[in-house]
Amino acid sequence: MQSSATAAQQVQHELDGIVNDFTHDLKSSLAVVALCAHVLRSELTERPELNEYIDAILDETRHCVERLRTFGDSVDLQGKAGETA
Amino acid sequence: MSDRACVIIADDHGLFRRGLRQLLEGAGFLIAAEASSGEGALECAAANPGCVMLLDIMMPDLTGLEVVRRLNERREDVKVIMLSAREDCDAVLSAISSGARGFMSKCTEPDELFAAIDLVARGGTALGACLATTLGNEVRELDRHAGLSEQRRHRITERELEVLRLLATAKSPAQIASDLYLSTKTVQNHIQALYRKLNVGSRSAAVVEGMELHLIQPGG
Helix, strand or coil: CHHHHHHHHHHHHHHHHHHHHHHHHHHHHHHHHHHHHHHHHHHCCCCHHHHHHHHHHHHHHHHHHHHHHHHHHHHHHHHHHHHHC | CCCCCEEEEECCCHHHHHHHHHHHHHCCCEEEEEECCHHHHHHHHHHCCCEEEEECCCCCCCCHHHHHHHHHHCCCCEEEEEEECCCCHHHHHHHHHHCCCEEEECCCCHHHHHHHHHHHHCCCCEECHHHHHHHHHHHHHHHHHHHHHHHHHCCCCHHHHHHHHHHCCCCCHHHHHHHHCCCHHHHHHHHHHHHHHHCCCCHHHHHHHHHHCCCCCCCC
16 A cells, blocks of 8 residues: 555656646747747837737737646646645 | 956856857946856956856756855855846845845846846845846745635634725725625624734724735725
8 A cells, every 4th residue: 555655656756747847848838939929029129010910929929838837836736735645 | 447347157048148249348337257067157257356257046056046155155256146137036045045046037138137247246136127026026926825724723704804805995994895895793793703803902903914814905
């Protein structure tokens, strides 16, 4: 009984590691995309017609980051629920 | 001449460094140096005292956490803000305990980052809004775990815990009974059981004890 609980904890620990690496890598890439969009906005002040596109890039990256945070939190909560049970 | 801080950018992603430099310079910050590795960050800090360093965690040679530890040991005159895609409590707490003066997500909005640099340059500590939320949740989670352990130790049932939470409000036993769809007599039995298990003799003492044992939180 105890060994199966330990094995489950081990699996959860490994899953946490994979999720952390996965969300970190994706958020790093999204951070670069968002940063580039901010730079473009600061440099394209004479092309206001492009703002719509820049806003879309920023909105979509924010949305993806939020989804990743929620995903990471839900995996984390499942792990904590498993520990408590 | 801008009165904003001089900044060192330490990140192994070249495009990220360039973009950040452009944004920071546009906002009036002076970029003293850039580093693409942990060792490079240490050299930049030694050569540019008095700066705020934006430091990534994941770097090819030394991690950002190791860099901030070494800077602290060497008593370098540099204030470090970790700027990372990691947003977990372990990373934040490790960084702050190693000597970092701030922790911001790479996904933060530029204005929030600028304000954080200004704050740290003035001697403050900065934490990104989403990280503050994460830390707050973790503290509440710790509190909940402590409460669970005390609940088990005192053999308090879930129903008694519900009654204790409602005792912390201004509700009468009759109102508590109505909220929980119980009779007033049953609620009074639960209250007496709580008094016995918590070794107290009054409603206020039960609530205070409940808070001290993390069974209930102030304000609910």
